[in-house]
Amino acid sequence: MIRYLYMEQNRSRYRIAKMARWLQVSKSGYYAWRKRSKSLRSIENEALLQEIIGIHEASRNTYGSRKITHEINRKSEKPVNHKRVERIMRENGIRSKSHKKYKATTNSKHNLPVAENILNRNFTADRPGQKMVSDITYIPTDEGWLYLAGVMDLCGDKIVGTAMDGRMTKELVISALKDAIRHTETTEGCILHSDRGSQYCSLDYQELAKEHGFLSSMSRKGNCWDNAPMESFWGKLKQEWLNGQHFRTREEARSAVFEYIWIFYNRKRIHEANGYLTPEEYYRIHQTDLKVA
Numbered sequence: 001m002i003r004y005l006y007m008e009q010n011r012s013r014y015r016i017a018k019m020a021r022w023l024q025v026s027k028s029g030y031y032a033w034r035k036r037s038k039s040l041r042s043i044e045n046e047a048l049l050q051e052i053i054g055i056h057e058a059s060r061n062t063y064g065s066r067k068i069t070h071e072i073n074r075k076s077e078k079p080v081n082h083k084r085v086e087r088i089m090r091e092n093g094i095r096s097k098s099h100k101k102y103k104a105t106t107n108s109k110h111n112l113p114v115a116e117n118i119l120n121r122n123f124t125a126d127r128p129g130q131k132m133v134s135d136i137t138y139i140p141t142d143e144g145w146l147y148l149a150g151v152m153d154l155c156g157d158k159i160v161g162t163a164m165d166g167r168m169t170k171e172l173v174i175s176a177l178k179d180a181i182r183h184t185e186t187t188e189g190c191i192l193h194s195d196r197g198s199q200y201c202s203l204d205y206q207e208l209a210k211e212h213g214f215l216s217s218m219s220r221k222g223n224c225w226d227n228a229p230m231e232s233f234w235g236k237l238k239q240e241w242l243n244g245q246h247f248r249t250r251e252e253a254r255s256a257v258f259e260y261i262w263i264f265y266n267r268k269r270i271h272e273a274n275g276y277l278t279p280e281e282y283y284r285i286h287q288t289d290l291k292v293a
Contacts, residue, residue: 048072048080049088056094059269062240064096065089070276112201115216119193123229125154128287129184132160132214133193134176134200135230136168137237139257141247148257149176152229153184156274156282159233159261160184164254170202177205181212185287188213195219195227236265 055071056063063071065086073079089095125131131154139146147168151161161180165172173194181187192214194200200218209216219226241260247253266280274282 045088048085049092052085052088052092052094056089056096060240060264062096062236062269066272067270067276070270074276112198112203113206114196114201115218117193117217117220117226118215119191119217119226121226121228123154126286128153128155128158128283129186129188129190130155131191131193132180133227133230134161134173134180135195135227135234136173136197136199137234138168139238139242139247139253141250141253143248143250146247146250146253146257147172149173150230150233150261151176151180152233153180153283154229155286156277156279157229157233157271158266158279158283162257162261164250164257166250168199170199170205173199174205174208177208186213189215191215191217193217193219193227195224196221237261 051072052068055068059067066082068089069080069082069085072085119131119133123131123133132151133154134149134151136147136149139148144166145168147165149161149163149172150159152158153160160183161176161178163172163175163179165175177192184190190213192209194217196218199205206216224231237257237260241264242253242256245256247256267278270276270278271282277285
């Protein structure tokens with residue numbers, strides 16, 4: 001046993017000597033380097049990496065360097081530069097998920113009345129219940145499509161209404177609008193924007209909107225940019241949360257959508273456009289300002 005240990009020690013010394021010659025350094029220099037303690041910068045970077053990993057995983061891999069930097073600085077007394085965070089993320093292969101574009105699903109080939117585009121791509125809102133946008137998307141399952149209708153309040157881009165079903169009917173968008181009405185204190189004079197789909201042009205939907213004081217607005221024909229906030233939201237939902245998941249039933253997909261919208265997106269996902277506040281935080285602040293005024 002002693003002889004074996006002695007032979008292993010000699011082999012180790014030989015490998016170190018060979019490596020030192022290859023690196024063109026002395027053996028004593030190599031040993032000094034091994035004994036040298038880590039620099040304060042290295043120790044800080046290792047701790048910072050663990051923070052970055054924790055925040056990145058908590059966001060379901062959706063946050064980039066700027067949002068992660070904001071989250072770190074929000075909790076730390078010593079601010080860190082986003083370029084440092086970006087470098088550490090790059091060196092360790094940490095990156096945010098990219099967004100894809102998704103096509104609209106509604107059918108605009110009908111003879112129903114169409115509203116003017118009074119929103120006209122003015123997607124800013126000073127208070128809750130001032131401007132809302134709505135749309136329908138779809139999620140594949142083994143049972144067939146699950147259709148999702150959503151309503152977004154442009155004050156903080158908060159989702160205020162949703163409805164899901166196996167069929168894409170006018171009842172689907174009516175249910176989503178009723179949900180939005182329940183989550184909004186007042187809708188009188190609110191611009192309600194959508195595409196020209198038959199569901200949104202239906203008499204029942206338009207009567208419900210008019211009953212609650214909404215002003216109907218619709219995108220120009222075949223122009224998805226007129227409803228950009230909802231298109232962007234569908235991209236986030238699918239790329240950040242649903243892509244890569246396999247749903248056996250519509251109920252499984254429904255649960256995943258509910259978790260993303262009502263637990264993660266509205267209450268946990270910070271938005272750079274909101275001053276790094278979540279949609280719920282931004283919405284409440286402006287709701288409070290409205291009451292004070």
